[in-house]
Amino acid sequence: MANSSIAQPTSRKGLFARGRGAGRQLEWWQQLLLQVFCLVVAVSVLFPIMWIVTLSFKEAGSPRSSKLEIIPSSISLSSYQAVIDQPLSKTAGDISFWKLMGNSFFLAAGVSFFSVMIGVAAAYAFSRLNFVGRKFLFLSIGFILLMPGIATLAPLFAMLAKIRTSLEVLRIIYFVLAGLIVAGLALMTVSRIRSDDFRAGSIAVVFGGLAVAGLLLWGGLGIDIPKNAKPFDLGRSLYGVGLAMISGALPFAIWNLKGYLDTIPKELEEAAIIDGASPNQIFFRIILPLATPALAVTAFLGFMAGWTEFALTARFINKAENYTLAIALQTMTGQYTTVSWSNFAAMSIMISLPVSIVYLALQKYIVGGLTLGGVKG
Amino acid sequence: MASAESSVERASDSDLPRQSWWTRTRTSRTAYTYLFPALIVMAIITFYPIVYQFWMSLTDFGPSSINPNVANYKAPEYVGFQNYRLILQDKLATVDADLNSFRFWRTLGFNIWWTFSNVVFHVSLGIVIAVLLNVEGLWFKKIYRAIYILPMVLPQLVIATIWRNMFDAKEGAVNLFLKIFLGPAFPEAGIDWLQRVEPVAFGLPLSYFAMLIANIWLGWPFMTIVATGALQSIPKELYEAASIDGATGWNKFWTITLPLLRPAMVPATILGIIQTFNLFHVIYFISGGGPLGQTEILVTQAYKLINGNSLFGIGAAFSVFIFIILGCISAITARISRVAESYDG
Structure with a gap:
């Protein structure tokens, strides 16, 4: 992109420089101004992250500092240890960190796996097959996507909580x-x-x-x-939360995957159709293998949403043994007066790290997909 | 459509015997076989709850109407449009005294203003940073890009709780930073970002501005990424031609860069509008709608009705309002994007 983009008085000088093509050098003061700007932005982005990282490296239970520290002066992992040993305060419930993580993982992985598996078949139908009612169905899925999950929380809870006969x-x-x-x-x-x-x-x-x-x-x-045995309470179990989450995750998966499948060139299938392939063969032998990255990304986005899902979980779950990481994090922010900030910081980092690393690795694919159609996060 | 297709076939090959129903519906059958699992699941847990919600909104469905097996079970009774009326007239306090700061129109107005003010910042900052980051010959581009994506990578819930922590009235990072920055001008008692009740500007409380800062931090990188993608597909020849015609950098920004960014930015902006309108995590975890419900948005209010107060009937009626309002917003944005498309030619 030739210098076009910055507004500066000497763009006339830039005119001459442009003739030399790419690899253009900026004037030193232009470079300096831009670097200062970019640095300011970078610092503002990093500020909260460094703040929380610094907090998390403090000794567990250390008093709050009245000085601003955003670079850790000493590294201590005792806060992480403290959170792993006892994530919730005694009054909030007795559950181990690994159980919390297991619950979150079960919820997130189950929801994303299920919605991607049945979503991809539906997405294939929407993307490649012509059938009665196609437009209507697809638009109603789009409408569902616009709605926040919370807008159907009341009926979902009322429905699922009724199911409590037995296992x-x-x-x-x-x-x-x-x-x-x-x-x-x-x-x-x-x-x-x-x-x-x-x-x-x-x-x-x-x-x-x-x-x-x-x-x-x-x-x-x-x-x-x-x-x-006590009656099995679907509305009070992780299964219930998972079902309620699928109500939003499945339309999202269909919409997102349809967007990806639309970008797979039709020529491949046309060649296969000439060779006499049926829609099933096209789906299993051409579309599915080509859509693997899209499946991975959609599954990951679903996973990320499930990993930190809070609103539904907090409404449905009432027993500490079913708590998830998000609920635990919330109990830590709810009691700022009693909970140590360094524990809270360590918890935030431990929740973020796994998903953030995968996000960074998949970043290239995700960004393309987000613009295709992710409304529900 | 399968039926249309087969009727065309029949017209051209009229000497052939009429195809059986089984053959004619073949594509539709295949399609519905693929759709079947998804449709069943969505019919039960996506579409049915929406219908059920309408019914619930016409009843006095309360906390004791959930489980028919307990002693104090009370079957929900039909009350007509009473829930809707209570909401529109702000009379929810007669049902539950906790709700005396409930103001429907204030919440809706705040929600619209919240969305608008955030998206304006996201889009303008996003474009400016993308354009500056795209300047040829800028050093350390890759490092900056890697840093700038961080707000998108972290889970929203965690970001919201971190900002909640940073806006703490005593040892929060923002106050500590301002103390250094302002020096003696900084108030001795600290700034109570989230609890201060009196509005500070435009009739909005300080917690709105705190959340605005947090959400700008959260939102611009997405716009920058979309804008960067679009910028890199603008042909350089356009700028060269414009320079030959004597255009300044500023001219070129307005006449080339911005119009060519629009096809990518319009859908991203619509996405941003809908996401910000429903931005639960930031509001719920940073201000919690406070102080005194001044920064409540529709989703957080609905959530409190359903979760905090267990007023399922009223919550359902409130959610029906959310459906209607979001329907209107998406109709408007769809119209805007169509206008923008036709303008692009």
Whole structure:
């Protein structure tokens, strides 16, 4: 980009310089001004981050400093140790740090895996197949995306909290999943036999699918329900939070993936269609392999949203054993008078680090996708 | 559409026997096979709750209407549009005394102003920084780019709690910084960023400005990234031609850079508007809507109704308002983007 962009009085000088093409040198004072500007911006970006990093390296429980420190003077990991040993204060509940992390991971990974898996099939239909009601369905998904998750919190909570008969519910879910898989396999088999395309690969898929369905059935049967057990409260469990989150995560996954699939050139499929490929073959052999980075990014965005999900979790969960990292962080900010700031800082960093590193690694793909259609974060 | 397609086929090959229904609906069937799992799941947990919400909003659904198996269960009763009326007339305090600072129109007005003021800063700062960072021959570009992406990389929830900490009235980083910067002019007792009730400017409390600072920090990098992408696709020849015609750098910015940035910036801005309008984390964790509900936005208010007060019926009615308002906003923004597109030719 030739010098165009800065407004400065000597752009006439720049005119001559431009003739020499790329690798242009800036005047020293232009360079200086720009460097000062960029440094100021960089410092303002880094200021909160350095503040929290410095705090986290203080001794656990050390008193607040009345001097501004944004560069750690000494490094002590005792705050991290303290948070790992006891993330919540005694009154807030007894739960280990690893359990918190496990809960958050279970929630985030489950939601993102589930929504991407069934989202990609729907996205393929929206992107490549023409069917009755396509536009209407897609627009209603777009409308859902505009709505904040909190706007459907009341009905979701009321619905899910009603389901509290027993662990029977979980078993039903397992059975329904197995039934869905069997139904899908049957449909696939029928359509393949009709198009004379039932080969070894299909047989393998059918057997694999039946095996998974069998596993689910077995798992459902295996759920152990003790007599006089407390009723299983879907609305008060992480399963319930996960379901409520999928209500927003699935439309997001469909929308996001459809945007990516639209960018895959159609020529590849056209060649395959000429060779007689069916929509199923196109989906499994062409689209899915090409969409792997998109799947990864969408799954990661879903994961990141789930990892720090607060609003739904705080409404649904009422037992300390089901707390997540986000809830724990909130209890630490809620009691600024009693909780040590260095513990809070260490907790924030431990929550951020895993997702931030992955974000940085996937950054190139994510940024392209964000503009395609991420409204729900 | 599959049916349209097959009717065209039939018209041209009229001597062929009419295709069976099974063949004609083939594409649609394949499509719905792919859609089936997603549609089932969304029908149950996405679309049905929206319908259920309308019903809930017409009842006095309260905390004891949730679970039919407990002793004090009270079935929700139909109350007509009473919830809507209570909200519009700010009379929620008659239901729950905690809600006496509830003001529907103030919250809506603040929400719109909050969105507008934030997005203006995000977009203008984003473009300016992208343009300056794109100047040829600038040193350390890569380092700056790596630093500038950091606010996007960290989870919003963590950022919000960090800023909440930094705006602490006593040993918060912002106060400590101002103490050094202002020296003796800094008030002895410190600045109470988040609790100070009296408005400081434009009738807005200090906590609004605190959150504005935090959210500007959070929001501009996204705009910079979008703008950088668009800047790098502007052909250099345009600038060269403009220079030959004697345009100054300032002219070129207004006549080349900005118009060519628009196709990328308009969708990003719309995204920014909708995200900022619903920005739960920043408001809820930094000011919590305070002081006295002055910085409440629609989502945080809805959340408090549902979570804090367990007024599900009223919360549902409030969410219906959010649906309507967001519907209007997205209709307006869609219209603006269409106008912008047609202007671009």
